[in-house]
Amino acid sequence: MISTGSNRVVLVFLFDLAAALAAWIGGFLLRFNFEWPAGYEQVIALGAVVLLPVHGLACWRAGLYRGLWVFASLPDLKRVLTAVGFSTCIVVLYTALYRQSPVVPRSLVVLYPLLLVAIMAGGRAAYRMWKEHRLYGALIAQGKPVVVVGAGRGGAMLVRELERSADWRVVALVDDDASKWGRELGGHRVAGAVDSLPEVLAAEKARHVILAMPSAARETSRRAADLAVQAGAQVFTVPGLEDVMSGRVALSAMRPVEIQDLLGREPVTIDAEYVQGMLAGRMVLVTGAGGSIGSELCRQLARFQPRQLLLFEASEFALYTLEQWFSTHCRDVSIVPLAGDVKDAARLEQVFAQYAPEVVFHAAAYKHVPLMEVGNAWQAVRNNVFGTYRVAECAARHRVERFVLISTDKAVNPTNVMGASKRLAEMVCQAFHARGESTRFQVVRFGNVLGSTGSVIPKFQEQIARGGPVTVTHPEINRYFMSIPEAAQLVLQAAAMGSGGEIFVLDMGEPVKIVDLARNMIRLSGYSESEVRIEFTGLRPGEKLYEELLADAEETLETPHPKLRIARSRAVQERFLADLLAWLVQEAPVPDEGVRQALQEWIPEYVPSGGGRPNLKVIANPEAERRKRVS
Template sequence: MSYKKRLSLFILIDSFIVLTAIFFGFFLTNASTGVITTPIVLSSLAIVLSHHAYSLLLHVYKKAWEYASVGEMIIICKVVTLSILTAALTQQMMLGEIFFRLLAVTWLLHMSMIGGSRFCWRVYRDNYLHSSEEKKRALIIGAGSAGTMVARQLLRSSDSVLKPVAFIDDDLNKHQLDILGLPVVGSINQITKTVDSLGIDNIIIAIPSLGRKDLNIIFQECAKTKAKTQILPMLEDIVTGRVSVNGIRDVEVEDLLGRSPVVLDMDRISEYVTDRVVLVTGAGGSIGSELCRQISLFSPKKLVLLGHGENSIYSIEQELKEKFGHLPIEYVTEIADLQDAKKMMNVMGTHHPAVVYHAAAHKHVPLMERNPEEAVKNNIIGTRNVAEAASWHGVETFVMVSTDKAVNPTSVMGATKRLAEMIVQNMDQKSKTNFVAVRFGNVLGSRGSVIPLFKKQIAKGGPVTVTHPDMIRYFMTIPEASRLVIQAGALARGGEIFVLDMGEPVKIVDLAKNLIKLSGYTIEEIGIEFTGIRPGEKLFEELLKDDEVQEKQVFPNIYIGKPATLYLEDIDKIVQTFHTMEKEKLKEVLVSLANNKVKRKKATVVSISG
């Protein structure tokens, strides 16, 4: 309905209500005569006209009465009271006296009929107008301010497909109470019972400040039911304004990680990134592209996107320009191969970056087992080329992205990343550039990770393939991994290996089960098949070797490894001879050297002080 039609309808209805209140009040106070007199006509005109005038002034006719609350009733009270006072003033001026009994009764009738009409419309709209619509019954976990807000929003909204019927909350003081007419039926351990007894279709977890460990506990209880589980955004997303507090969404695997998110030291990062030239290798990859997004938030002077795949580089360049086009950031793309040492020198000499984030690498474990020479080319030679070019051209900070698979490696990928760490740590000893490395576990959602694979398998109806029932891994999200890399640059003094406290490792089979449940299926419907450990894999990963462990955190949730021994002469020998070795021999040499198990006539090592 248009605003003009709505306004006309309200004026017509309110005029009828006001006149009814006045004349009914007149007959109540003048039952003996019942004759309409000049005072009553004059009062009627004064109240009707003033009611409409004050309603327009206080925007009463613009209110959406299906969402009316105490605030709207206060405005109505003001309009009615001012209308009666105007009538009293009119009576005094025109007739010389005020009919107090008439005005008092009229005020009561006027107030009750105007307010009652709005209330009746809301009741009719909520209970009858949409009664034919089938709504899903919702159980809200959390009877605090967020849960109450969600319930109120769902109760008010005629467009919502959800109908809240009860709360669950661990606060015993709220049990047996009604909030917004909805009972608080019990604690978390009663979710299954409540879902069955109340016929719940949807569960909404409405505790934005909930930690991931507690969320995991609640989700596991919800997963025992057939109800769909949704969640309010996390508190940090609400505070940063990325999402609204009422933005209910599906639970994601990332929500269930048992660790608090990385919190950045914004000031220290701004000091070395803002208004500087920054270069990211592997900028088109999952980690590299997220690094570019996070770095752009700090307004560098220039961001150089270096990668080998033109399509991925073009894609991230267009995304950044669209998202951060309002900032004075110059985006430059460089299509280059890390194995081309001259090209690396040329890129560094052209742009003179102050900070380099080295995220380019071959990281797929089974593929590198079959192609060890390519891992040497990209992960070892490529890292050396970029590091030497950065040192030659006076880069201030060089941050290499590494992996937990570099600790006691059993795979070619892990071994080459460990040897790349050695190269970076050695460069720090002979260069003015601060060289550091950052280790973290598996990244959820990155290319080659298990999550996209599991999702594809679930979409096809299963089964989900897991290598071993006891396989465990550390997990983190792509944004968290990128934040750690950026924070490491701010903490860099040279030679360090930074490690994130990744909480408890996760069983891959549990991850698969959660993903199946989050997709709306049961384990029996999809199925899980164990395929056996692949070449180069370990049942568990470590973030630091026993001799590297250093208990003290250098930043919340960030540790630093102790000094290590570097075998540089042996790395050089591999680089010179790898193309002549058989694949199995090359794999053996790489893994042995990375684990410091190569036999030597005379050890040639470099000890670093970190």
């Protein structure tokens, strides 16, 4: 039985043979002004007998029957030209060798290939146009109006995909290239620059924008997304340049713009070879491995072929979740899930003695500021400081090569117990380094990470899903943000370049107002502030308006990496570790005020915020709130 596909190939083959015959005869007709050339019947017939089999073979060898006409494009045109070239060579030979009278007109050498290309390529193009109109022509006036940002190759490919969808209708494009303004791409007008996006959206009554600028600078994409969000539009984006160039731009590849895209942080590049030299073939221990930073750190570490990854975690569920991720995505990486508390000296000794880790990343910590401020201050100190002491002491005794503490910007001029406890943990590492241990003790300090447990992003998402209100503590509060993968990569880079005793500070970019973050998230979710209101609840215990990355008394030094600097703090006293340990090992819990008083003695720059202040509720949109109460 002959398949439908085989039937199509036969039909296309016959079409190409007919095209050659039509071009051959048409060339004669053109030469003689569309009058039948009497006396040339033998020349035409003999030429056709010679030409048709050679042309058919040329078409087959050129691969013309591997493509589908409905997707006819440049590669198909190249195959057509290849086949026409071989066929024209036969015409040239026939013209040169045929010596009987009348001779073959020399103009056939030009007329034949021109007509043949027109018929073969035109036939394929016409079929594609007819097929696409039949399949998608009825969709042209349907779908949601959308403005495409970017009139380059990515935009052209996207417009072609959108025309085949019943869900979308392209109404205009915008691009910063002034040479494209007023011109058309796929029949759609390039209305102006990216800055004109709000006006174009209003004029076209469109509420959807798709970013198709895969090779543009991150700042340009961020500006376009900001303008679209502020205009109340929903924003989508297409993949990176490599996906565009490989032809994988499709509607299924589009995704909504996320809050990370609006922060506009450039992708991080690290010296992978340098990091590989630190980690390859090494036994690596990560404490707090199940947390937001710890788990991403483990995923990043897996790229550098450690001999084994030791996953140390107090939460059974977090440890199980991470183990399952590795069993699904990184089966070739050897892991050892270890349940344990960083304050448990016996458990730590067992782990260090049995597995002999060579590199330790200490990410285990309590991080939630208000939660640790009231009722849990002593536990914050015990976990963050005493836990660091126990792990650092064990690392020094077992002569670990590197010990890296994951710290926070809240350790700078701390106003809360959590930040002060992390500064004290930094001082523990400095003290161990000062003792001349063989272990390199390093600290990496950075700000908030997007999507981490306890961060505002998941909280805002949940509040928006409930219909609001979105609660922000203060109109002026701001924070530094970076993505979890970015933070983890820079931690590895800092660890690899450190020689011991440094406090590395990550470049957190520009601070972001939390209220602006909330507004953008509301708009990205497709709501306005009249539909989901923002409510100011007042600063929480221990919370400060502005975060800092460097203390006043610290100096910073540049490093070879543009996103890393070194902060040098004041030296710790010689008896610091002994006195600190005597305070930490007491069995009786210490009241919150007692903890704060002691922390002030250890850390002169620590100034408690005087937690417990009343929370003043302020409505960001009073008119919307009034309408809600009335209704």
